[in-house]
Amino acid sequence: MSRLQAEHLYKVFGRRPEDAVRRLEAGAGREELRAEGTTAAVIDASIEVDEGQIFVVMGLSGSGKSTLLRTLNGLLEPTSGTVRFDGQDLTSLSDKELRKVRSEKISMVFQHFALFPHRSVLENAAYGLEVQGVPRAERIARATEALELTGLKGWEKSWPDELSGGMQQRVGLARALATNADLLLMDESFSALDPLIRRDMQDQLLELQKSLKKTIVFITHDLNEAMRLGDRIAVMRDGRIVQIGSAEDILVTPANDYVASFTQDVDRTRVLTAGAIMTEVGTVLGATTPEGDKLATAAEFRAAAPATVGADTPLVELFTPCSTSTVPVAVTDEQGSLIGAVTAERLLAVLGEAAEQSPAPAAPARDAADDGTPAEKTPADPASAHTSGNSSADHDPEDKVSAGA
Numbered sequence: 001m002s003r004l005q006a007e008h009l010y011k012v013f014g015r016r017p018e019d020a021v022r023r024l025e026a027g028a029g030r031e032e033l034r035a036e037g038t039t040a041a042v043i044d045a046s047i048e049v050d051e052g053q054i055f056v057v058m059g060l061s062g063s064g065k066s067t068l069l070r071t072l073n074g075l076l077e078p079t080s081g082t083v084r085f086d087g088q089d090l091t092s093l094s095d096k097e098l099r100k101v102r103s104e105k106i107s108m109v110f111q112h113f114a115l116f117p118h119r120s121v122l123e124n125a126a127y128g129l130e131v132q133g134v135p136r137a138e139r140i141a142r143a144t145e146a147l148e149l150t151g152l153k154g155w156e157k158s159w160p161d162e163l164s165g166g167m168q169q170r171v172g173l174a175r176a177l178a179t180n181a182d183l184l185l186m187d188e189s190f191s192a193l194d195p196l197i198r199r200d201m202q203d204q205l206l207e208l209q210k211s212l213k214k215t216i217v218f219i220t221h222d223l224n225e226a227m228r229l230g231d232r233i234a235v236m237r238d239g240r241i242v243q244i245g246s247a248e249d250i251l252v253t254p255a256n257d258y259v260a261s262f263t264q265d266v267d268r269t270r271v272l273t274a275g276a277i278m279t280e281v282g283t284v285l286g287a288t289t290p291e292g293d294k295l296a297t298a299a300e301f302r303a304a305a306p307a308t309v310g311a312d313t314p315l316v317e318l319f320t321p322c323s324t325s326t327v328p329v330a331v332t333d334e335q336g337s338l339i340g341a342v343t344a345e346r347l348l349a350v351l352g353e354a355a356e357q358s359p360a361p362a363a364p365a366r367d368a369a370d371d372g373t374p375a376e377k378t379p380a381d382p383a384s385a386h387t388s389g390n391s392s393a394d395h396d397p398e399d400k401v402s403a404g405a
């Protein structure tokens with residue numbers, strides 16, 4: 001069931017924002033408004049996030065991700081549109097009601113986690129509960145538990161500067177988890193970490209999520225991170241969501257050339273799965289293989305198949321079986337029932353299509369952010385988008401104030 005819904009959200013910075021929304025609705029472009037000193041940071045964004053889902057918002061620096069996230073917890077009031085969490089319209093709440101929802105139901109985790117240097121790890125993890133006014137004994141108990149969940153048992157009494165960057169970020173995550181908030185909003189939470197530690201944190205988040213089943217909106221400018229974490233991914237460009245779908249949807253049926261050029265360097269063999277490319281079992285029956293195997297029935301096919309794999313097996317694991325037999329690979333569902341077949345031809349065709357699809361890298365509009373962040377990197381160069389980060393946009397003092405709330 002969807003717990004978080006945003007409908008037709010707009011956030012415009014600058015003069016007469018409502019006028020700007022009307023003009024955007026009538027077809028005006030972001031550049032036109034920018035020329036007049038008005039920034040349309042989020043334009044007509046609609047999302048739905050289900051319980052237990054990790055919804056990733058991905059886009060280059062300046063595309064509006066952080067602004068969208070801040071409207072989701074009411075830190076920023078949308079210029080137009082609604083945000084509902086558990087059916088409650090956040091845009092209609094008083095400041096006081098909103099603060100209560102924010103401190104009890106929503107947690108944010110930022111890229112630069114504002115740990116208090118003169119508080120112990122435990123006190124830092126308990127900070128969100130302090131803001132909520134939870135009694136000390138309960139605070140300690142819940143923070144201790146959250147630190148254990150994030151792998152920091154034994155570090156409770158340490159000071160933040162005794163911890164590595166990755167561990168400090170775990171304290172941040174523990175702080176968010178300790179509040180028992182159901183909605184986690186994570187803004188580039190892992191972007192400042194070294195690649196290996198970052199992968200570790202991604203694994204840990206996926207692992208925690210299996211049991212905690214939070215509703216998570218995770219922001220990143222890193223496509224690989226988006227593909228690893230996202231149950232659903234929204235791709236933003238210039239304030240607009242240009243596509244929402246699974247990692248496979250985005251790879252296999254990109255909404256436009258922009259999304260396609262963004263994804264061209266992704267290793268499809270690791271993201272696409274057997275289930276996404278399989279054909280119906282019926283299409284492989286009736287044949288006799290060069291080896292003399294008869295494939296008259298599904299059972300005969302299954303017996304002759306070089307491998308039987310689950311639907312979520314990545315393509316990279318199908319090459320070996322496909323190369324050892326002319327019989328297709330059998331695909332089964334979670335109960336072990338036969339649901340499809342992957343032929344070597346299909347496997348190669350899917351990868352071939354992807355290679356053909358990749359357009360010559362078109363130069364997307366370079367859009368100098370007006371907050372001094374560097375101009376957008378072209379999506380044809382995800383590596384540079386990755387390293388450039390958007391740290392100046394994230395040094396927002398607001399982050400520090402709201403970090404525990």
Ligand SMILES: Nc1ncnc2c1ncn2[C@@H]1O[C@H](COP(=O)(O)OP(=O)(O)O)[C@@H](O)[C@H]1O
Nearest residue numbers: 013041061062063064065066067370371390393
């Ligand atoms: N408080 C603000 N006032 C004016 N412009 C802003 C403000 N916050 C963000 N912007 C602008 O809105 C656009 C989107 O910014 P942001 O949401 O931070 O993007 P992202 O998180 O994708 O890097 C940028 O052009 C940025 O400069």
Ligand SMILES: [Mg+2]
Nearest residue numbers: 065066390393
């Ligand atoms: Mg940002």
